[in-house]
Amino acid sequence: MEKRISLPLKEDVILDLKAGDKVLLSGTIYTGRDAAHKRMIEALNKGEDLPIDINGQVIYYVGPCPAKENEVIGSCGPTTSGRMDVYTPAILEQGLKGMIGKGERSKSVIESMKKNKAIYFTAIGGAGALLADRVKAAEVVAYNDLGAEAIYKLEVEDFPVIVTIDCEGNNLYDTQKERYKELLNQK
Amino acid sequence: MREVHVKEIEQAVSKLCMEANFHLSKDIKESLEKSREEEISPLGENILEDIIENANIASKKEIPICQDTGTAVVFIEIGQDVHIIGGDLEEAIQNGIRKGYSEGFLRKSIVEDPLIRVNTKDNTPGIIHYLIVKGDKIKITLAPKGGGSENMSALKMLKPADGVEGVEKFVLETVDKAGPNACPPLVVGVGIGGNFEMAAFLAKKALIRPIDKSNPKKHIKEMEERLLNKINTLGIGPQGLGGKITALGVNIEVFPTHIASLPVAVNISCHVTRHKTIVL
Numbered sequence: 001m002e003k004r005i006s007l008p009l010k011e012d013v014i015l016d017l018k019a020g021d022k023v024l025l026s027g028t029i030y031t032g033r034d035a036a037h038k039r040m041i042e043a044l045n046k047g048e049d050l051p052i053d054i055n056g057q058v059i060y061y062v063g064p065c066p067a068k069e070n071e072v073i074g075s076c077g078p079t080t081s082g083r084m085d086v087y088t089p090a091i092l093e094q095g096l097k098g099m100i101g102k103g104e105r106s107k108s109v110i111e112s113m114k115k116n117k118a119i120y121f122t123a124i125g126g127a128g129a130l131l132a133d134r135v136k137a138a139e140v141v142a143y144n145d146l147g148a149e150a151i152y153k154l155e156v157e158d159f160p161v162i163v164t165i166d167c168e169g170n171n172l173y174d175t176q177k178e179r180y181k182e183l184l185n186q187k
Numbered sequence: 188m189r190e191v192h193v194k195e196i197e198q199a200v201s202k203l204c205m206e207a208n209f210h211l212s213k214d215i216k217e218s219l220e221k222s223r224e225e226e227i228s229p230l231g232e233n234i235l236e237d238i239i240e241n242a243n244i245a246s247k248k249e250i251p252i253c254q255d256t257g258t259a260v261v262f263i264e265i266g267q268d269v270h271i272i273g274g275d276l277e278e279a280i281q282n283g284i285r286k287g288y289s290e291g292f293l294r295k296s297i298v299e300d301p302l303i304r305v306n307t308k309d310n311t312p313g314i315i316h317y318l319i320v321k322g323d324k325i326k327i328t329l330a331p332k333g334g335g336s337e338n339m340s341a342l343k344m345l346k347p348a349d350g351v352e353g354v355e356k357f358v359l360e361t362v363d364k365a366g367p368n369a370c371p372p373l374v375v376g377v378g379i380g381g382n383f384e385m386a387a388f389l390a391k392k393a394l395i396r397p398i399d400k401s402n403p404k405k406h407i408k409e410m411e412e413r414l415l416n417k418i419n420t421l422g423i424g425p426q427g428l429g430g431k432i433t434a435l436g437v438n439i440e441v442f443p444t445h446i447a448s449l450p451v452a453v454n455i456s457c458h459v460t461r462h463k464t465i466v467l
């Protein structure tokens with residue numbers, strides 16, 4: 001029932017993914033949340049390059065816990081994506097193809113996703129221990145001074161996510177809530 | 188007077204920080220199990236299964252259930268017949284937090300100034316509520332509180348004429364707005380009465396009551412049940428991806444209030460609602 005997908009996302013795969021698909025991702029993803037996004041946008045505004053080549057990549061909105069001895073990473077579930085909305089269209093313009101987080105996205109993010117053919121996945125918020133098990137390697141690649149908010153490069157294997165907004169802008173949050181609301185109020 | 192050394196308090200706080208973050212309490216676990224059976228959305232049911240598995244992994248490996256190990260909120264009830272010795276109480280509590288968050292490999296999520304935003308790197312300061320009570324014991328409850336759900340909380344000064352209906356409407360609106368952002372299934376803490384700051388305090392306090400315990404007042408208990416039922420027809424469901432189980436519980440605390448006022452605070456919490464208590 002789940003689709004296994006290896007990263008980076010290829011264009012035909014992106015076009016094929018539909019809101020509601022359950023997906024297992026394997027390959028490289030980059031982390032980034034509030035502070036890292038702020039810095040990336042500041043760099044772009046100054047005409048500088050981003051510290052990582054974001055073209056074709058996937059960003060995971062997460063600030064992990066520190067790793068215990070013998071662990072790759074600490075608990076690492078998604079953070080609320082909406083806080084990144086003000087920065088996201090500019091990053092999508094740089095070629096970002098996928099985002100993993102939790103919660104709603106703004107209209108302008110969805111418009112930019114449609115234009116740039118990108119996918120919004122959600123992972124289960126609060127399932128940090130389960131998700132950490134699927135991370136096989138982690139290293140800080142930028143903004144080390146930001147601690148939990150630094151940009152990490154993660155190697156993931158069968159990382160479970162749900163396509164929540166696809167590249168045509170179909171939004172699972174809207175459709176499912178309405179559907180179940182109706183069902184629950186019929187009874 | 189019974190003497191309690193600050194070192195003992197520091198130790199206790201440090202241990203509570205770790206335990207609260209590693210082990211989901213029994214009331215929430217049981218409620219998740221029950222909810223899984225009640226969920227009508229297949230995806231929702233899968234999500235609830237993963238949430239339960241996640242809590243089991245965390246507990247077994249002694250790692251945080253959720254990476255947002257939160258602001259350390261401390262409720263400390265100090266018996267008036269206790270004499271605290273050996274140093275500064277506030278410092279002992281903050282040191283306990285520092286120690287617990289470092290030794291437990293918990294995330295440090297506090298910035299020093301809300302506008303300049305530089306991380307304090309040790310998760311201090313925690314937010315401490317001191318209460319002086321009868322007796323010669325010290326009761327400490329540590330409730331790590333995540334930012335995602337905290338951000339969806341709200342307070343409103345209603346008019347007395349708004350009554351029960353107005354209160355329920357505000358709670359439902361707040362939950363509806365929280366939607367997927369607060370990691371449903373939620374636990375909803377509601378404070379009614381008091382004044383502006385008291386309502387918020389009550390809502391937080393409501394969250395440290397186990398969800399299988401109701402408010403002792405009959406009309407409030409009924410309101411808790413009614414609200415839970417209504418919330419679970421909003422359709423939001425686990426993780427906001429549709430379904431029945433939007434909330435696991437609604438806890439309400441009330442307090443006398445002014446003749447002109449009806450304050451209501453809604454503190455939204457998630458399925459990783461954590462609190463752990465110790466008595467010294």
Ligand code: SF4
Pocket residue numbers: 077078079125126127253254255256332333334335336337368369370456457458459
């Ligand atoms: S809302 Fe709760 S479960 Fe979700 S990320 Fe925050 S603390 Fe974790």
